[in-house]
Amino acid sequence: MLRRLLMVAWVKSHEDNETAQSQGVTYTLETEKLAEKYLRNFG
Numbered sequence: 001m002l003r004r005l006l007m008v009a010w011v012k013s014h015e016d017n018e019t020a021q022s023q024g025v026t027y028t029l030e031t032e033k034l035a036e037k038y039l040r041n042f043g
Contacts, residue, residue, distance in 0.1 A: 001034065001038055004035075007031075011028060
């Protein structure tokens, strides 16, 4: 989970990067779903 959150931060801070542009939205949305599930189970 921490790795995913760090990657979301990297995507946001590198908005001009081609990889961040092509994968960022999908990765961020999937991370949001996982984070919500994680918090329901462990939060």
